[in-house]
Amino acid sequence: MRCPCGCGDRIELMILREARPRWDVSVNKAGEPSLHPSVWRKSGCRSHFWVREGRILWCE
Template sequence: MKITGWFLRLWGKYGPARRLQIIEGDTLPSELPARDLVLTRDDGDDWSVGLRCPCGCGDRVEIMILREARPRWDISVNKAGKPSLHPSVWRKSGCKSHFWVREGRILWCE
């Protein structure tokens, strides 16, 4: 593992926790925040969550949470505003990262 990957794994686990930003609409903004997750909500329905890939490749990751979508994920937020995604995120292309978002922290699958 490169030093950059090693550092990003430590930073994801022990750095500042990610928060959830909620925007109105059903599409993600063109520019995503460096660390936080963005939830799209349209007329009270949650559509998707977007984030920058935590491996450092810079790719944009969109995760569908709309009930009718397949595959789909669930999102929960604790009292401190830190998000968790269920199940894990496993990118099938690009960097092929596999990770969990748990209470605002990135936990890598080995």
């Protein structure tokens, strides 16, 4: 996915069950994705956010 802050960086998230760290992805009936846990970029733009039902929720 592309970073939602607008910096244009590509974010790769591991979703394979045996990967560490990894993210769980779920999709609701409307086709909107959610991720768990939050995404926190430790470098670059340093964005920290949740994806919930297709929306970006920024952490302070």
